[in-house]
Amino acid sequence: MTSLAGAGNQSHINSRHSFRIGWPVQRFLYQCALAAAFLLAWEYLPRIDALSSRFSFLDAFFISSPSRMFRSLVGLLSGNNDNQLTLWPYLWTTLSATIMGSTIGMILGALFGLIFSNSRKLSEVVRPFLILANSVPRVAIIPIFVVMLGPTIAASVVSVVAVVFFLGFFNAFEGGISVPNSLIENSKLLGASPFETMRSTRLPMVLTWTFAAVPNAISFGLIVAVTTELLAGIPGMGGLLMTATANLQVDFTFAIIAALSAVGLVLYWGAVFLQRRVIHWKR
DSSP states (O other), rough: HHHHHHHHHHHHHHHHHHHHHHHHHHHHHHHHHHHHHHHHHHHHHGGGGGHHHOOGGGHHHHHOOOOHHHHHHHHHHHHHHHHHHHHHHHHHHHHHHHHHHHHHHHHHHHHHHHHHHHHHHHHHHHHHHHHHHHHOOOHHHHHHOOOHHHHHHHHHHHHHHHHHHHHHHHHHHHHHHHOOHHHHHHHTTTTOOHHHHHHIIIIHHHHHHHHHHHHHHHHHHHHHHHHHHHHHOOOTTHHHHHHHHHHOOHHHHHHHHHHHHHHHHHHHHHHHHHHHHHSSTTT
């Protein structure tokens, strides 16, 4: 009898373990619950007159609602809206500026980071000026690019490059100087030329640190591209957002913000995927 009872208890314990939900599933459920709670609060709290009359930030005129935003988003995707505008050409302009600017900025940043990390004297001379340039607010120089290049996609690309370059440079530079001196000395003892030493010792670390910054770079690139379009009236997502806010179309504005958030998430995931493919040991 004791053995049967023990076997029954063991079977019960095993069955409990077999139905245990893993952390990835739990995490997904928690995220869904948080998103659902936020959307429900956003939808129904403004409908309570006592709250909306007391707190202006709960007025549906200012914050719209998920249902109204979704209808505006569908209309924006299909072109069936009061403005007779469709999302795709504006999105293409913003995506082009983001991807081109981020790519150019990261390549230039990695290149200069590699060169400066390989020359201590050069880095000591130039680095203070780069830090000074990096401290300049980007919003202050975006109008200069717009004046030089006009309200075109070129102004957006250059603005993105100006921001992403420093992110790529400082990451690449730190990666380059993190190479142990013993590794460099061993390479020289084996008869490697200065270029071969740089290629075999510093370049792998520079690339590793550069790709580690790619997800943040693409996110910053999207923000800068939209900001440039907002300031210059460039016909991208920023220009579309400016049109919606100027006409006090709150539902339309939130639909554009939702589309930008989705695009930013996809770009970030794509950058993380690229990062893990290149830096395959990073998990």
